[in-house]
Amino acid sequence: MQIPRAIATTVAATAMLVASIGAAAPAVAAGPQGNLILIGGALNENAQILQRIVRDADPDGSGPARARIAIVTAASVPATSAAEASDPTASNAAANGLYYADLFARFGADTYRVPVDISVDYAGDPYVPANADSAAVAAEVRASTGVFLSGGDQSRYVQSLLDCAPAPSGAFTSCTDTPVLGAVRSVLDAGGVVAGSSAGQTIQQGADMVTGGESYEAWRYGAYAGTGIGADDLTYLPYGGFGFFDEALLDSHFGTWGRQARLIALADETGHDLAVGVDETTALVYDRATRVGEVIGVHGVSVLDLYPADIVGTRAEGVRWSYLVDGDRIDFATLAVTAGAAKRTGAGTGTGPGVKRDIWDSPNGSGGTYSMVTQAKSLVASSASVAQGTTWERNPRYRTYLDRVAATRWWSTGGFESLEISFIPE
Incomplete structure (x- = not known):
């Protein structure tokens, strides 16, 4: 398991403090x-x-x-x-x-x-x-x-x-x-x-x-x-x-x-x-x-x-x-x-995307390519707060939820951050 970021951040902050105490601190490689x-x-x-x-x-x-x-x-x-x-x-x-x-x-x-x-x-x-x-x-x-x-x-x-x-x-x-x-x-x-x-x-x-x-x-x-x-x-x-x-x-x-x-x-x-x-x-x-x-x-x-x-x-x-x-x-x-463009908070305009079948782009399905990326981009630019998709395969079929949360940001060039993904078997 990787070191949790909270611990890593504390370690980094401690290192900065030690470095600021004085010139006696050893040189860092x-x-x-x-x-x-x-x-x-x-x-x-x-x-x-x-x-x-x-x-x-x-x-x-x-x-x-x-x-x-x-x-x-x-x-x-x-x-x-x-x-x-x-x-x-x-x-x-x-x-x-x-x-x-x-x-x-x-x-x-x-x-x-x-x-x-x-x-x-x-x-x-x-x-x-x-x-x-x-x-x-x-x-x-x-x-x-x-x-x-x-x-x-x-x-x-x-x-x-x-x-x-x-x-x-x-x-x-x-x-x-x-x-x-x-x-x-x-x-x-x-x-x-x-x-x-x-x-x-x-x-x-x-x-x-x-x-x-x-x-x-x-x-x-x-x-x-x-x-x-x-x-x-x-x-x-x-x-x-x-x-x-x-x-x-x-x-x-x-x-x-x-x-x-x-x-x-x-x-x-x-x-x-x-x-x-x-x-x-x-x-x-x-x-x-x-x-x-x-x-x-x-x-x-x-x-x-x-x-x-x-x-x-x-x-x-x-x-x-x-x-x-x-x-x-x-x-x-x-x-x-x-971001290379101004970040936006909150919702965009228009309705959100419908449920996307084969959102995981199964090689045996008909979803094509970039299905989840396209679904996410459509969601963040819309007024909706959630978008969904299902797998092509069944037994079980998985449903994907993309959720806009308070931390979500998006920008006009197609990027976004902190969109939440969930996979739920049906």
Whole structure:
């Protein structure tokens, strides 16, 4: 369980008091450096996000040096032949390396393609697991000013860049860095940037990383440590990911695929008070030194606060949901949100939305995408105080309630804070 924020706030206040007593107080070590750019998937060559990655990786701003980005594609499936590896239309670790190298070059960066994936698949295959332990490959990564982690399956990043003690069903609890992952960490610690999309975003969190599952199954059956338990079951890795982002659990494709319920279930199961989900073609830019996150891109970033919630069994009430859009910021030390537009209190105008069927966007249903986000945005801008939705699945069917409360704020660009979510089985 994370330290409750009330205790953390007291500790922080005590530290400030000690520091103010006099010059005799010992010097405080510098905090972590570097930026994370956490992209929820479907980068879609978004210029705003790509320019930000290259800008943050530029070692001297407008000077003569250029950003050098190490491209890691080990979450992708391996190429099965040399022809497949060099096919620009294919989707595999080697071909994706070529694609991203060209993409970042178009935005003014030098690149290095990191030749690591999970298996050796043909004679002369340059992308092999052993390269994760190569001093030469690690040196090339360490010479970079930024790292980009592409999408795929975050479990493949664990298999390729971490050395983990054996565990049933991949439920690893003890892992160490390979030399290449150590080099990635050194780039970040030196003030560089680590960006990642989809699996490349999710792998950057600490303990209890999600590895699969759907929202309905998460509440119907619970969460299981490991991978591959069942096609739609909620699974997670106790050891977690690379540990670059330790503020909260992370999830990708978030509002897009209706993952709010899944992440709340995982956070409750694993004892986390805070969870963050990033939508597609959207990024949370996180400054590790200041602990401030900035949203850029097309959609939004969800911050789910379970601290005030009441969750018993398969019933959850009072989870606080904030949804930040392009230009909004959040201070993770205090959870204070700075909106890019004027915040509004109270109700808007017009009637609220009707009951939304398939509000969790089941892959077997007909809800489409962004159902809960759309329902929430419609609610806060209306005169209503509550909106509802139901799951596509029955036995049981879950009803979602979105409640406007005294702390709820919203703004014209589509963001809001402190809307309450409840899930009630019928």
